[in-house]
Amino acid sequence: MYPPRFRYEAPRSLDEAIGLLHDGGGEAKVLAGGQSLIPLLKLRFASPDLLVDINGIAGLDYHQLDPDGTIRVGALCRHADLEHSTLLPGKQPVMAAAAPLIADPIVRNRGTLVGSLCHADPQGDWASVVTALGGHVVAQGPGGRRTIPVADFVSGPFQNALAYDEIAVEAVIPAPRGELAGGYLKLERRVGDFATAGVAVAVERSGGSVSRAGIALTGVGSSTINATDAAQALVGGALSADRIAQAADLAAQAAQPRTDHRGSADFKRQIVRTFVVRLLTRVADSEEKAA
């Protein structure tokens, strides 16, 4: 199907883009990688008057590691940039694990992490990863910049917390306060598919004890699920088998899967439990080997 008719603008600066969104009065949409927006237009699920293409704005295609360990991902950093990053391996195991699992190589060449957060698809992988890592989004509008924790930014299925005249300029992953470990596991029917279920786990440890943990779930609810009780069960002690089993049970309870063509609700809940155990056991085993 052809998209409905729209006006197209390709601003060269953020201020110009924000001005266009403001003047659009809620009938304008940002175009980043277009990997979700263009299908929505073609299916006529969205019909904006104006597309504001931000691809011509210089300086948004970065991902960088600050000296303190904070990671910043600009609005035009593609999934493929993160997949082939030389910064992430060894420093950011959760993002490094997720990047090659997003869609297929063609989508990864154009789609962006920030666009994925903005799209807020319950089956979007990055929202779980950034939630588990306690990340936030920096939004810029006519009044300046503000910071929104990603757990609040993704405000519902296909809904985000941006005002109509704001652009998400970067996603920020805070520096870990200890040694960071974890990963991302995704069950898909075939390579390139959206998740049947996905689990992101991030664990920060110092002196053998977990100081912070994050667990977030993909594709098992009407929105990304921040499994805070499961994560909290890990904090304050070592990663023992009992704690791992408790966290896995709590994560499975937090999941709200529906039976569909990808599998039954029970099956998906069991996948969540299995993935949490697998990811945390891997972390615990690597610690034992290093000791």
Ligand SMILES: Cc1cc2nc3c(=O)[nH]c(=O)nc-3n(C[C@H](O)[C@H](O)[C@H](O)COP(=O)(O)OP(=O)(O)OC[C@H]3O[C@@H](n4cnc5c(N)ncnc54)[C@H](O)[C@@H]3O)c2cc1C
């Ligand atoms: C075949 C296929 C398979 C896919 N499989 C997966 C998968 O397995 N896992 C997965 O997570 N995703 C998957 N996707 C989605 C893909 O990852 C998209 O790239 C991503 O969801 C959106 O990023 P984008 O840059 O393409 O955003 P766009 O499509 O350009 O925009 C998406 C939405 O976000 C808004 N937006 C984008 N950037 C900004 C910004 N900086 N500020 C404000 N608003 C913004 C747009 O207005 C639009 O509403 C798949 C897509 C396709 C086509």
